């Protein structure tokens with residue numbers, strides 16, 4: 196009897212990521228500037244606003260601008276705090292979060308162009324057989340606060356302080372000044388302008404130097420470390436704030452079937468230890484990008500699931516695990532096809 200065809204989640208995800216890489220980075224060229232402008236206002240993405248060919252702007256741009264121009268400058272004018280300030284901010288948040296409440300963390304695993312580029316580079320590293328550098332549970336936990344500091348300082352505080360007139364104008368979009376996507380996605384369109392380090396002022400120079408350094412480090416590190424920038428990305432923190440509201444989510448219930456084999460953590464591009472050791476809200480961690488690899492590599496039926504509302508849209512199964520592990524190890528490296536895929540595969 197022929198086996199039922201198993202849905203290859205990774206392949207589907209790669210197809211969606213490739214589509215969105217095209218839309219977010221080259222969309223403006225494909226659909227024309229008029230339509231690109233419309234898409235940009237409705238599709239939240241980490242596609243850089245400095246990319247002249249894009250069709251979707253990063254959501255962090257309007258947030259920084261509103262901190263800078265609306266909140267900061269209005270506080271500076273003392274007493275002019277009114278609904279007219281908060282309505283635009285609310286509108287920005289609502290329009291993005293209507294999307295975010297549906298997609299939430301899946302934005303990272305399925306849409307973000309910088310996330311996709313990092314994944315493709317890691318695949319290239321596997322193809323070249325470069326050594327893998329995996330973060331330990333302790334290292335993962337130590338790095339986690341950095342993304343919250345990035346969000347608080349670069350997206351909220353510095354733009355706000357710029358509006359209040361405490362710091363130079365260059366800090367009005369502080370996160371965009373250092374964001375590696377500004378270099379990586381513009382380079383994809385053969386635009387090298389963002390590589391230049393401005394000498395207009397000391398802060399412009401500092402930001403430009405950090406940006407170039409960060410982009411270079413991310414591009415090199417991604418060959419051997421999975422998703423190096425994602426671990427400190429403020430967008431990951433921003434999504435985590437709304438994780439509990441998310442319609443699309445990862446579910447791992449307390450289950451006698453889970454023997455803590457650790458395969459899910461080894462498959463996880465963010466090296467999340469909690470997915471193998473915990474359940475419930477702790478297993479659906481703030482670092483999760485909803486890529487679904489843990490579900491693909493979990494050998495126990497139904498222990499890990501991707502859910503849309505109450506509906507289970509993808510669940511771990513022994514059959515999927517056996518099929519996925521034939522060619523690929525949980526860490527993403529390739530292997531020769533197994534002659535007999537059985538329990539032994541789980542122990543690899």
Ligand code: SF4
Pocket residue numbers: 241302303304307308309310311422424425426428429430431484
């Ligand atoms: S964490 Fe940041 S860089 Fe990584 S996929 Fe998400 S938005 Fe993109």
Ligand code: SF4
Pocket residue numbers: 452453454455456457458459460470471472492493494495498499
């Ligand atoms: S792979 Fe599945 S069985 Fe193994 S630790 Fe993770 S959830 Fe538990």
Ligand code: SF4
Pocket residue numbers: 445459462463464465466467470482483484485486487488489490
């Ligand atoms: S926990 Fe699972 S879905 Fe989340 S990032 Fe890790 S492998 Fe992907």
